[in-house]
Amino acid sequence: MDIEHVRSRFIKHFDGTTGAVYASPGRINLIGEHTDYNGGFVFPGAIDKGMIAEIKPNGTDIVKAYSIDLKDYVEFGLKEEDAPRASWARYIFGVCREMIKRGVDVKGFNTAFSGDVPLGAGMSSSAALESTYAYALNDLFGDNKIDKFELAKVGQATEHNYCGVNCGIMDQFASVFGKQGSLIRLDCRSLEYQYFPFDPKGYRLVLVDSVVKHELASSAYNKRRQSCEAAVAAIQKKHPHVEFLRDCTMEMLEESKAEISEEDFMRAEYVIEEIQRVLDVCDALEKGDYETVGQKMYETHHGMSKLYEVSCEELDFLNDLAFDCGVTGSRVMGGGFGGCTINLVKEELYDTFIQNAKDKFKEKFGRSPKVYDVVISDGARRLV
Ligand code: GLA
16 A cells, blocks of 8 residues: 555645545455344455545535546535446445434545556455545544444445445454454454464465456345345244244244245355354464364365355365365355455465465466465554
């Protein structure tokens, strides 16, 4: 992330003056996918890639926003009916609206932003953008009266109300609460969280990006969520206290099998198992048992591929390849339908694995995957 780059464009694009500069990261998730909107656990961490935005109030009611990377400029007002068409600008507009709904007196501003989280790679570039602006507007117009959890919820509500994705809280939470060197286990029902220092001696975490974009996957994502809700509704008939799949066991799911479609049953089975895997991984980590951590990652991949059906040919290929190379753990990361695998690799195997992944993927799909080393970093903040 390069402040100077953003600053020089901001100065050039607007009136030559400077503003305040904010940054928020993307995230990785060690384990716990599609568990957040089921009231379960997730285990993300913020990364050293994210968004940077320079912002300066402009004394009007108009937001003037410049996307440095897309070289696109959009102006919009702050009323509900002023929603811009450009999808990148809708994130900023949505954050403005959600802050206004929470009583922040947002006024017009000039802004330019840029990022280095690859778009559509499952590393939450959109949450990084939302958190940057939520944090900034709270600082510039809200006397920082909105707390950090609510800032994460502002990003989530932006996705729900302005971008058509009924996402959970994980990405925005990780982007706001990230801490250098630590993963965070979040209980998405109680919102209790705990930092786990993560420095696996002798291992590296690396992302291998299939470069299959998952941008058009929002309807499939929303459909997964509906399946989970349908399973809960069926189970509730016998167990009225059940609120989320988090509250269900496999026995309860089996009991209601006749009332749940085959597809919804598979989705629910994956979620119930995945919630337990997060807890198992946390226990294993505390014991320094990386073999178990890795095994659980493979189990997650299998579940995401065969039960939740959010993998794709390229990601399954990368997962098999990791297994064949002897990589400790590997799985599709994030919502799925494209993006990256996250891999826990022994130091001594790293070079062979990466070389193999590049060569064999290229041989099969005619293009090279991208590789990102993971550095676990801090969350949303003001830089200047
Ligand atoms: C996306 C969503 C998150 C979460 C993951 C899957 O990243 O934004 O809320 O559901 O998918 O774990």
